[in-house]
Amino acid sequence: MADEGDGTSADTTDVTRNGTNGTSDDTSDGTAASDAVxxxxxxxxxxxxxxxxxxxxxxxxxxxxxxxxxxxxxxxxxxxxxxxxxxxxxxxxxxxxxxxxxxxxxxxxxxxxxxxxxxxxxxxxxxxxxxxxxxxxxxxxxxxxxxxxxxxxxxxxxxxxxxxxxxxxxTPAMNLTVVLPIASTAWESDEQAVSTLVDGGTGTSGDGSSENQSGSAANGGTTEGDESNGTSNSDSDDTSDKDKTDDAGTNDGQQSETQSETTQSDGKQQSSTDDAKTSAAAGDTVTLGDDEQLERTRLQLITKHPKLQVVADPTTLDAMAMPPKVNGLMQPAGFDITTYSAYGDASSYQSAGVSTKSWNADAALSDYRSALGDRSASNAIYAWQGDAAWSLTSLTEAKRQGYSTVIADHEFDNSDDSTVHTGKIVVPTEAGDVTVLTEQRELSRLAQGKATSADAAGEASAAGRLARFVAQSAFYQMEQPYTSRNLLVCFGTDADTAMIDALMNAVEQSPWLELTDLDTLSQADAYASGDDALQIVQNDATLSNAQTQQVQQTLASLTASRNGVTQFVSSIVTDDKSAQRSGLKEWTDSLLAVHSRFALHALSGDETTAEHMANSAAGLATQLLGGVAIAPSEAVTVVSETAKMMVTVSNQHPYPVHVKVSSITDSPEIVTSRIAETDVPAHGEAQVTFTIRVATSGKANATISLQDRDGHPFGSAQTTAITSVLRISDMSGFVIIGFAILLGLLGLWRQFHRKKDPDE
CATH class of the missing domain: 2.60.40.10 (Immunoglobulins)
Known part of the structure; x- marks a missing residue:
């Protein structure tokens, strides 16, 4: 017991099981063998x-x-x-x-x-x-x-x-910046809100303005970005009313630079296309579901730990009843910028309903203002890393979309063979310099619920990881006690609130650590810049086969549903002047915006969210196209050469539609006219008439389907049975029949009275 030697006892590596406070967690690193004590x-x-x-x-x-x-x-x-x-x-x-x-x-x-x-x-x-x-x-x-x-x-x-x-x-304390990202992975579509919108309700707005979003914007305060320490002092009493937003400001230095590059005039925001309006126009159709309480609990830690830095997805804030003050914003819906760049097919994202205007820095700021109900609110904006690594290509794209500062995981941390350093580098790109704030590897892994290695069995529990975190941070300070450094530690988006609280308590009790804010880290001297920084960054990032397949499937599903919504909006709804005056454009813009909101969340990088949101987008398209339908009709019996077939088309939507109705039979002897067109009033029905022509008695099936104004089919087809029973109905018919009988009798007479040749 006194001398543990090299620790090679058979039980040494199987010394812990997962768990904290008597409960199990899901950490796989260092999981003990099931047959060992x-x-x-x-x-x-x-x-x-x-x-x-x-x-x-x-x-x-x-x-x-x-x-x-x-x-x-x-x-x-x-x-x-x-x-x-x-x-x-x-x-x-x-x-x-x-x-x-x-x-x-x-x-x-x-x-x-x-x-x-x-x-x-x-x-x-x-x-x-x-x-x-x-x-x-x-x-x-x-x-x-x-x-x-x-x-x-x-x-x-x-x-x-x-x-x-x-x-x-x-010795001087070592600076440490601890960041908590708020970006939900439990998004759900509110089916009732979607149905209300499809039925012509006012749950969403098509113009993307925050004034029209009061129904969906959550109550709350704003971030005091000009506080000297950059921290939030959130209180539920301070965030219960949207009117309490006049203390919103901007951070100076690096954050101000970011804001100046991303903030645009209200007039420009109002004139954006529907892709730029997706965040504000979707209203309550996307909700946090059961995760709202979890996010609220996480954000309550801001009050308890004011130096905990919070970088939030603005759409998450918009979905919360009381959005708190935060220290910065990330891209809307946590859109996976790094995967977008690695996938390398912007047109596929555009076809799915997501353009760069959906997730750029302007969109982030617009969503944030919508969440607070304050058109002048502002905050620092950061691009958060997705599933792929930040590469020179993705950093360039982020810069082009208004993100001057990005937060990266530990692939930028090259401290394997040297002491730890400030988590900041400045990378030159074709679009301009990008500040990369990179998390320290070991400390961030521990904060995110991961052991430093699979063999570190003592770190299989949250308490064990916390003990290692404290020890590791003390060791880093002792390495170079008089060197000024500012390390970055990031929690994961799924961070457990108990772990966040415990880690922050431990850091606050560690005199060798000085908690700083993101602005301080952004203003610190860069560890590398220029050519030195380029040596750290890879030119391009690649996706695994599984990642590529997941993105392809999601984009294919979203593109199909986007085509359905676009078909309905562009080629089915009647675009007459009276409909436009009654709010048709606002309604159709909202439909497109809701789909884009679904698509944006689907492309956040979380597989479960991708599936849920892609299904919701498909459901929206189905609900729109299925709202115009052919009423089932009874079988038709034809007793003459021509007849009429009536077909009823119903429209459940709040605006009239113009459709073509196609009919085709499976018999060449019994046919119908091919196309009939009609306008169907809002919440009403219309009938079209097809002409049936028959050449003989018999049966046939007529397949009746809908087409848009351009002749493209949609919706479900109906089948109508046609039975033909021809009857003699005038004197000419009897004359023809009589003449045929005479000809037959004459033929028989000649057959019996014909002389035979000698050789017959």
């Missing part, structure tokens, strides 16, 4: 001070078929050990470092464990035990479970001592 770190004191004491709660599980006799769980450390390299700290986490842990912090008795039983215990360390630690920083922590005299399981983690109460030289 495991130790789960459920909770631990993140930062040890002179007065904090130390407590660790762990769960011991016995998944085997053997009973374990009563034993002990002991926590040990090496009080005088200092990690000198990132290799040392990683090897300890993976259980392969030969670091003796001889100093006992505390132990607890573990009762007998039956097969498949678990037991939660708590180990505490008193002040005398902690007094052995005389230097600040991360220390190795070993948890050793003995059943009787047998070593059953071990777990490796970390204990981090602050400099509080120690005779250590104080």
């Amino acid at each position: 495991t130790i789960t770190i459920d909770a631990a004191t993140p930062v040890v001070t002179s007065s904090s004491g130390y407590s660790l709660k762990a769960t011991i599980s016995n998944p085997t078929s053997k009973k374990l006799s009563a034993g002990t769980l002991t926590a040990t450390t090496n009080a005088r050990f200092t990690f000198f390299s990132r290799t040392d700290i990683q090897e300890w986490a993976e259980g392969t470092a030969a670091i003796p842990a001889m100093d006992v912090l505390g132990s607890v008795d573990v009762p007998e464990l039956a097969p498949n039983a678990t037991k939660q215990v708590t180990v505490t360390a008193d002040q005398q035990a902690l007094s052995q630690i005389v230097s600040w920083g991360p220390k190795p922590l070993a948890l050793v479970y003995m059943s009787g005299d047998t070593l059953v399981a071990q777990a490796h983690s970390f204990l981090t001592r602050s400099s509080d109460g120690l005779n250590n030289v104080s």
